Amino acid sequence: MDLQFIFELVGTYFFAVSGALAVHDREHDVFGAGFTGFITAIGGGTLRDVLLDSYPLVWIDDVSYLYAIFAGILTAILFFKIMSKLRKTLFLFDTLGIALFSVLGAEKALSLGVRPEIAAMMGMFSAVMGGVIRDMLCNATPILLKKEVYATACLSGAILVIVLQNLGVERNVNLILSFLLVVTIRLIAVRFKLSLPQLDWKK
Amino acid sequence: MDLQFIFELVGTYFFAVSGALAVHDREHDVFGAGFTGFITAIGGGTLRDVLLDSYPLVWIDDVSYLYAIFAGILTAILFFKIMSKLRKTLFLFDTLGIALFSVLGAEKALSLGVRPEIAAMMGMFSAVMGGVIRDMLCNATPILLKKEVYATACLSGAILVIVLQNLGVERNVNLILSFLLVVTIRLIAVRFKLSLPQLDWKK
């Protein structure tokens, strides 16, 4: 349990870093960077919990998350020049973050008693909606609508965690396998430039 | 009651179709189409229920809605070429959808004990906010802000359903009359290109 808490704080930290850095090609100041970092970090889980009526919200109940976010924002602001060169590192952090949030998000939804279809969707939401809200805020087309394997990877991991739980697989084994599925799909998709077919109206 | 449930599923299905097709002039793939279809279908009712603290959300409680949405998205993806030529059909579906959701949304809000002014607004929200959120997501100016008769028609139907209920009109008669009011206003406005005055700052 303690280990999960630490993982969640680390995931929140990485989401805040990547969110704060996401504004780099816009005219934002340090406050804007902090604001988008915050939204990215808490957006997905908050939407999930509001939809499921699960109160108090995690980051409101336990202020540790807020400090993990502040640390992430500070890291992004202090080291943004170095970090802008570490695109691969950032990509990895983001991938680990969405994998973690998909799996834990689906498990949490399931524990709140919703049906598996809804839980899978909530797992995906936990991982991707922070970034979607951030992109809406920054007036950018959400990454989700352009690089579908991003969300598809999250959905796959969320489905696996539910299937394995129903099969009675031990929790830690389940979480690790589902986590690895998300990471693997994402890495393979990016490595081989895979993508789902586009809807092309001009054909 | 059964009839209402079927109507709601059909309305949800049509909203999902029109939402998924709404992305046709953007660079979205099939996942993006599904995502916007989903948001369009559940957005308005979800916002209404979150604002009114009415849990569990309809589509989380009864998974039938989710399958109606999946069917709508699938229809849009499989037949998008044909459907792109059926603009008048789509327009009709959308009109029937917003009429249905305005009327049922206002009735639901009223049954939750809010004041009539709020219930009328919630009826309109049920019908139009899914599309507004979809447009925010796709970085488009919401239709609501440009073609006001769209939302005005919804608001009119929502007000009528409340007035007739207070006058003691039988429920089915009320729902049908209010539904027809929305459809009629919308069709007349589009047929005769009616619109509310613009705020023109350059005059």
Next chain:
Amino acid sequence: MDLQFIFELVGTYFFAVSGALAVHDREHDVFGAGFTGFITAIGGGTLRDVLLDSYPLVWIDDVSYLYAIFAGILTAILFFKIMSKLRKTLFLFDTLGIALFSVLGAEKALSLGVRPEIAAMMGMFSAVMGGVIRDMLCNATPILLKKEVYATACLSGAILVIVLQNLGVERNVNLILSFLLVVTIRLIAVRFKLSLPQLDWKK
């Protein structure tokens, strides 16, 4: 208490006016102006209360707020030509509005039992998120992300109200001092064109 209620209605009215006028350089009609006025006026407080699970929402429970908003929208529509020339007046109204909402928002959050860090953030949210949602709706980059002293002023006032309450300062004195802090920071920042450093990736 009565005085606070009147202040809140006046603040809501001014937010509705400034929100309805915010669309002046876009192709919105009168309904669009009303819609953005409404969102601007209720957005911040609604987001705060949904995040804190504080129901019923203030404007749903007491319909006076709705009429204050209608009055604000009507004012904006009827007098928009005159008002467009009164930019300084509008700026002052907006400043008074965000100062009021920051202070009262932080106090309300604190009374709901959240930690001071969260309460300060909720105070800022109450003041600025209505405008942020409005800007997302209108496809504009939120003012928040460009003129950081806007939100920083709100956050300062929200923090002061919490600090003074913990020091046992009498409530009215506390509210007035914190209110004045927001107004002062905002006026000084605009007068001397102060701003936080930008994150410049091109250096």
